[in-house]
Amino acid sequence: MARYRCRNCNNEGTFSYSGKHECPKCGSRDVQFALSIEELGDYDPLIVALKKMADDGTEQS
Template identity: 60%
Template sequence: MARFRCAACSRDGECEYDGKDHRCPLCGSPDVVFALAIEELPDEVLDSINSVEPLDDHRDEEDR
């Protein structure tokens, strides 16, 4: 299940998200934002996230 919030109809809720339809499940507007659980992300996205090198932290010890 994915959470969604629509700017057009001002509603939010949960829906099944298949990754193909990027419209509000209630009004059909394309002005919608989906929030997916990490388990629902495609393997390609997870592989990309896992391949990113961590940032070096160049802060001085005094700043910590």
């Protein structure tokens, strides 16, 4: 299970991460997730995005 907090509907709780970055309650994308990395595969879009962000960070000086 992962935790989420939605800034659109102010709902928060736990949910089963299904690969979509959106609020399970209202469908808003303005939502924060707190996932344990172990739940995700290396090729999950969210992990790929995080890795891409990390790579971009190292390239900037």
